[in-house]
Amino acid sequence: xxxxxxxxxxxxxxxxxxxxxxxxxxxxxxxxxxxxxxxxxxxxxxxxxxxxxxxxxxxxxxxxxxxxxxxxxxxxxxxxxxxxxxxxxxxxxxxxxxxxxxxxxxxxxxxxxxxxxxxxxxxxxxxxxxxxxxxxxxxxxxxxxxxxxxxxxxxxxxxxxxxxxxxxxxxxxxxxxxxxxxxxxxxxxxxxxxxxxxxxxxxxxxxxxxxxxxxxxxxxxxxxxxxxxxxxxxxxxxxxxxxxxxxxxxxxxxxxxxxxxxxxxxxxxxxxxxxxxxxxxxxxxxxxxxxxxxxxxxxxxxxxxxxxxxxxxxxxxxxxxxxxxxxxxxxxxxxxxxx
Numbered sequence: 544x545x546x547x548x549x550x551x552x553x554x555x556x557x558x559x560x561x562x563x564x565x566x567x568x569x570x571x572x573x574x575x576x577x578x579x580x581x582x583x584x585x586x587x588x589x590x591x592x593x594x595x596x597x598x599x600x601x602x603x604x605x606x607x608x609x610x611x612x613x614x615x616x617x618x619x620x621x622x623x624x625x626x627x628x629x630x631x632x633x634x635x636x637x638x639x640x641x642x643x644x645x646x647x648x649x650x651x652x653x654x655x656x657x658x659x660x661x662x663x664x665x666x667x668x669x670x671x672x673x674x675x676x677x678x679x680x681x682x683x684x685x686x687x688x689x690x691x692x693x694x695x696x697x698x699x700x701x702x703x704x705x706x707x708x709x710x711x712x713x714x715x716x717x718x719x720x721x722x723x724x725x726x727x728x729x730x731x732x733x734x735x736x737x738x739x740x741x742x743x744x745x746x747x748x749x750x751x752x753x754x755x756x757x758x759x760x761x762x763x764x765x766x767x768x769x770x771x772x773x774x775x776x777x778x779x780x781x782x783x784x785x786x787x788x789x790x791x792x793x794x795x796x797x798x799x800x801x802x803x804x805x806x807x808x809x810x811x812x813x814x815x816x817x818x819x820x821x822x823x824x825x826x827x828x829x830x831x832x833x834x835x836x837x838x839x840x841x842x843x844x845x846x847x848x849x850x851x852x853x854x855x856x857x858x859x860x861x862x863x864x865x866x867x868x869x870x871x872x873x874x875x876x877x878x879x880x881x882x
Contacts, residue, residue, distance in 0.1 A: 579616040583727075587604055607735075610734060618726070624663075663689065680739065716772055717756065728747065742808065753798055
């Protein structure tokens with residue numbers, strides 16, 4: 544049902560733009576650009592320093608913004624299509640596509656599935672190739688994106704169907720999840736005609752891993768409602784509500800040890816600047832957990848996601864009547880790094 548083959552965006556012959564069909568013409572919508580905006584801001588503030596660039600200087604930002612913005616918006620547009628394939632049905636005859644008819648929902652799903660399984664990055668690859676920006680490493684990260692979305696669909700479907708989940712798939716997915724940051728970083732090296740700094744890429748990769756876990760903990764309840772990939776959801780499905788926080792705390796501890804070792808290998812000035820940026824980003828996001836801050840709070844585990852989801856939607860539909868939420872999830876709390 545799902546094409547899991549590699550992304551075929553390495554065409555040797557670049558299509559003539561005047562003869563390109565609509566399927567090869569990369570296009571983005573305003574919604575995707577708006578969703579990509581916060582990621583672009585974070586990328587400029589967190590990654591420019593690794594290129595000795597000042598994100599507070601407009602000429603630095605706007606010189607490369609068109610390519611970076613278009614690329615990130617294109618990725619968000621695909622991510623939005625993938626989300627449409629994840630949204631769960633709630634109750635008998637009810638759907639999370641509450642604003643659509645059954646026919647419209649089915650049409651959206653078919654369109655999303657067709658886009659997500661038919662070389663979704665091909666139009667963007669063609670565009671980047673025309674500008675001399677499509678490297679083998681960028682292609683590989685696009686493959687990572689396709690694989691991540693496939694794993695997200697596979698794992699979330701399995702979780703909802705009470706099927707067995709592979710911890711290897713879960714760890715693979717969380718490592719792939721930040722592929723868009725790596726694409727942007729590789730493009731910035733290419734735009735600046737600079738050689739990729741592999742030590743910086745390795746450090747940023749483990750930092751991205753920790754940030755993804757932090758985001759998953761912060762967005763846990765929302766991810767349950769939307770049936771999105773979330774490492775705590777997956778660990779709950781694999782280990783159960785009691786053991787899931789313990790196993791996740793172990794993963795965090797091991798990753799932080801690697802992060803600390805790589806942080807020490809950075810130039811001292813760069814290391815200090817990056818730690819300061821991590822603290823700023825964490826405070827701005829309203830989070831209390833993440834790299835460089837030392838405290839991780841794992842939220843209460845929702846044992847029965849279907850019941851929780853159903854009751855939350857019911858509560859939202861009747862909140863104006865004064866009806867109270869009838870279900871509170873059984874919970875388990877764990878603070879990473881305290882065991």
